[in-house]
Amino acid sequence: MVTLSNVYKTFNKGTINEKKALDGINLQLNEGDFVTVIGGNGAGKSTMLNMIAGVYPIDAGKILVNQINISRKEEYQRAIHIGRVFQDPMMGTAAGMEIQENLSLAYRRGQKRGLSWGVTKSEKVLYHEKLKMLGLGLENRMSSKVGLLSGGQRQALTLLMATLVEPKLLLLDEHTAALDPKTAKTVLDLTEKLVSESKLTTLMVTHNMKDALRLGNRLIMMHEGKIIYDVSGEEKQKLQVSDLLKKFEEASHGSFANDRMLLA
Amino acid sequence: MNGLLVSLEGAISQGVLWGIMVLGVYITYKLLNIADLTVDGSFALGGCVCATLIVSGQMNPILALFIATLAGLLAGAITGFLHTIFEIPAILAGILTQIALWSINLRIMGKSNVPLLKVDTIFSKVVNFLGMKQMHVTLILGVLIVLAIIAILYWFFGTEIGSVLRATGNNENMIRALGVNTKKSKMVALMLSNGLVALSGGIVAQSQKYADIGMGTGAIVIGLAAIVIGDVIFRKVRNFAGILTSAVVGSVVYFVIRALVLRLGMNANDMKLFSAVFVALALCIPVLIRKYKQRRDYSEGGEKNGNTI
Ligand SMILES: Nc1ncnc2c1ncn2[C@@H]1O[C@H](COP(=O)(O)OP(=O)(O)OP(=O)(O)O)[C@@H](O)[C@H]1O
Ligand SMILES: [Mg+2]
Numbered sequence: 102m103v104t105l106s107n108v109y110k111t112f113n114k115g116t117i118n119e120k121k122a123l124d125g126i127n128l129q130l131n132e133g134d135f136v137t138v139i140g141g142n143g144a145g146k147s148t149m150l151n152m153i154a155g156v157y158p159i160d161a162g163k164i165l166v167n168q169i170n171i172s173r174k175e176e177y178q179r180a181i182h183i184g185r186v187f188q189d190p191m192m193g194t195a196a197g198m199e200i201q202e203n204l205s206l207a208y209r210r211g212q213k214r215g216l217s218w219g220v221t222k223s224e225k226v227l228y229h230e231k232l233k234m235l236g237l238g239l240e241n242r243m244s245s246k247v248g249l250l251s252g253g254q255r256q257a258l259t260l261l262m263a264t265l266v267e268p269k270l271l272l273l274d275e276h277t278a279a280l281d282p283k284t285a286k287t288v289l290d291l292t293e294k295l296v297s298e299s300k301l302t303t304l305m306v307t308h309n310m311k312d313a314l315r316l317g318n319r320l321i322m323m324h325e326g327k328i329i330y331d332v333s334g335e336e337k338q339k340l341q342v343s344d345l346l347k348k349f350e351e352a353s354h355g356s357f358a359n360d361r362m363l364l365a
Numbered sequence: 366m367n368g369l370l371v372s373l374e375g376a377i378s379q380g381v382l383w384g385i386m387v388l389g390v391y392i393t394y395k396l397l398n399i400a401d402l403t404v405d406g407s408f409a410l411g412g413c414v415c416a417t418l419i420v421s422g423q424m425n426p427i428l429a430l431f432i433a434t435l436a437g438l439l440a441g442a443i444t445g446f447l448h449t450i451f452e453i454p455a456i457l458a459g460i461l462t463q464i465a466l467w468s469i470n471l472r473i474m475g476k477s478n479v480p481l482l483k484v485d486t487i488f489s490k491v492v493n494f495l496g497m498k499q500m501h502v503t504l505i506l507g508v509l510i511v512l513a514i515i516a517i518l519y520w521f522f523g524t525e526i527g528s529v530l531r532a533t534g535n536n537e538n539m540i541r542a543l544g545v546n547t548k549k550s551k552m553v554a555l556m557l558s559n560g561l562v563a564l565s566g567g568i569v570a571q572s573q574k575y576a577d578i579g580m581g582t583g584a585i586v587i588g589l590a591a592i593v594i595g596d597v598i599f600r601k602v603r604n605f606a607g608i609l610t611s612a613v614v615g616s617v618v619y620f621v622i623r624a625l626v627l628r629l630g631m632n633a634n635d636m637k638l639f640s641a642v643f644v645a646l647a648l649c650i651p652v653l654i655r656k657y658k659q660r661r662d663y664s665e666g667g668e669k670n671g672n673t674i
Binding site: 154175176177178180181183185191192193194195196197198202205206207209210211212214215216217218219220262 | 521523524525526527528529531532534535536538539540541542543544545546547
């Protein structure tokens with residue numbers, strides 16, 4: 102179970118570039134929740150994921166994973182709980198290292214690393230099996246450098262790496278946005294499969310509203326650092342793209358009206 | 366002709382012994398993407414510590430090398446501390462340690478030069494034991510030491526910790542997301558690197574029979590030059606042991622070229638200018654090639670070169 106309570110984050114506080122990115126986020130994820138996250142540019146979606154992962158410290162509030170408060174922990178210390186896939190396919194893998202080496206680094210996520218061999222024989226068997234499941238033929242190229250793979254292949258590999266050791270929380274930040282539609286679909290299908298197989302608690306940011314509606318059991322919409330809409334279960338199932346657009350409209354109009362009032 | 370052969374053998378031996386330093390530079394510069402300028406200071410540190418221990422402390426030359434290596438580890442730790450904990454840019458952190466080491470090295474030796482005549486070195490011990498010529502012993506022993514170090518590095522960078530160091534140089538964000546404290550891995554890399562550099566300084570001091578306060582000046586440039594040369598010669602090599610070997614071979618080639626141009630009458634004092642220009646060119650050429658290709662492939666019409674699919 103993951104809980105965010107009263108999480109605030111302002112970038113560049115006290116300067117002309119001050120930006121309130123998270124404005125009192127409260128969110129409780131139940132075990133196995135697959136939540137899609139939507140919202141306009143700059144709404145704070147990435148920031149919310151980054152705060153959970155510990156990329157930057159939060160200004161106020163608490164982040165709990167299974168009752169453990171991780172808000173003051175370093176990014177590398179939180180890794181034991183969290184698997185991540187980023188928007189940029191280059192971000193999630195080490196280009197100059199072999200496919201199996203990348204997997205072996207992920208296989209030890211959050212574990213202490215010592216002087217035993219980096220990739221053992223029995224691991225290779227496991228990786229072969231897992232790679233085969235991707236259906237991209239990577240199982241026959243395990244000692245190729247990851248830099249030789251296409252963006253989609255790298256993203257599929259990153260997804261596999263993020264879930265190789267079951268995370269308590271999986272964070273996906275527009276992880277198919279940089280891919281062509283066909284590859285995006287492959288990676289999205291894989292996401293669905295991996296998440297449902299292990300019932301992973303997942304936060305998935307996307308700009309594709311159809312995907313946001315189709316996938317997951319719950320949807321949240323963000324606007325100006327706040328969660329303005331949170332639906333799940335049957336209510337989400339019935340939701341249409343037009344409903345989401347209307348919500349967007351309402352949200353931005355609201356702020357537009359407020360701006361006008363301030364100016365008047 | 367005989368004189369040439371002798372000076373070539375000397376150059377090869379020198380290249381091999383300095384090759385240990387090049388391996389150290391390789392770890393930071395190539396694997397971790399850090400330009401660490403501690404090297405000039407830690408090389409001299411190794412020589413100074415080693416010479417002082419052997420002469421003033423009458424220490425066994427092997428033990429002295431061991432302690433010189435520890436001193437190098439410490440020097441690397443100081444740079445690592447400044448860089449990772451206090452977020453001082455790596456280049457500046459290295460320069461600070463290097464400058465500080467100049468004074469420290471003078472303090473250690475008490476003067477600017479310590480000769481190693483009439484004392485045992487690892488080389489004189491073997492000479493006495495086998496009755497071979499010092500020149501040959503230097504080369505053979507040097508090669509054996511380098512091979513052992515390459516074997517150890519090959520093993521180390523295949524272990525879990527070694528993989529983490531390589532990954533830190535490759536994609537720091539990724540390996541942090543996988544639970545690694547990258548500050549620690551950079552620290553380990555800087556220590557390991559400078560430990561090797563100091564070991565190299567100690568061995569070089571023993572082979573040339575003196576340690577000198579200025580013996581490390583320009584070491585980093587020699588290291589980079591050797592790596593570039595090795596890269597060019599072993600362009601096709603992918604195996605990690607092969608790549609490490611190429612760095613040492615690069616060092617040997619560097620010292621052979623150096624011996625040749627000196628023989629051709631170049632002033633020894635101009636050698637640093639020569640090395641600097643060489644490394645600068647080596648760094649410039651890839652950029653020039655890239656810019657040239659960009660310009661060549663550009664066409665206003667967009668289709669002239671048949672670049673469209
Ligand atoms: N490291 C940072 N430094 C300063 N400002 C930042 C930083 N990261 C995000 N911001 C600002 O915080 C706000 C929220 O950004 P965030 O990246 O979370 O938006 P997002 O919802 O992910 O948008 P997008 O859909 O464009 O990815 C933006 O105004 C952004 O400019
Ligand atoms: Mg974003």
